[in-house]
Amino acid sequence: MEAKDKALHIAKAAAEKKAMDILLLDLREKSRVTDYFVICTGNSTPQVHAITQNIEKKMRETGQPLLRMEGFREAHWVLMDYGDVIAHVFRAETREFYSLERLWGDSPQAVLSNLGEFAQ
Numbered sequence: 001m002e003a004k005d006k007a008l009h010i011a012k013a014a015a016e017k018k019a020m021d022i023l024l025l026d027l028r029e030k031s032r033v034t035d036y037f038v039i040c041t042g043n044s045t046p047q048v049h050a051i052t053q054n055i056e057k058k059m060r061e062t063g064q065p066l067l068r069m070e071g072f073r074e075a076h077w078v079l080m081d082y083g084d085v086i087a088h089v090f091r092a093e094t095r096e097f098y099s100l101e102r103l104w105g106d107s108p109q110a111v112l113s114n115l116g117e118f119a120q
Helices: 003-016 045-061 092-098 112-118
Strands: 020-026 036-042 068-070 077-081 085-091 109-111
Touching: 003 020, 003 036, 003 045, 003 085, 036 045, 036 092, 045 077, 045 085, 077 092, 085 092
Parallel strands: 036 085
Antiparallel strands: 020 036, 020 109, 068 077, 077 085
């Protein structure tokens, strides 16, 4: 699966569990570590867990292994490493504090409502 398709699949899996403010960042020109970030927000610990578990389930169904996950227990910021795509599932206050969108603000971005444009 291509990195862009993987990022879109992760975003859709997050949306299925009502993740908010889903954002994809194209880091291919900015990072040697990964090609895309998928960033989203959950309202509560149970919702962050549900989003994370659904992403893992949907990616496993496509044969994409989760390489590493951090932060699941505390559920303030869960990082899911899929190699060329890294998913970040935040609680709102933690997302605001770390502001990855600002740090990588000069990268091409797509919000969930614009994913069709991003997929082209």
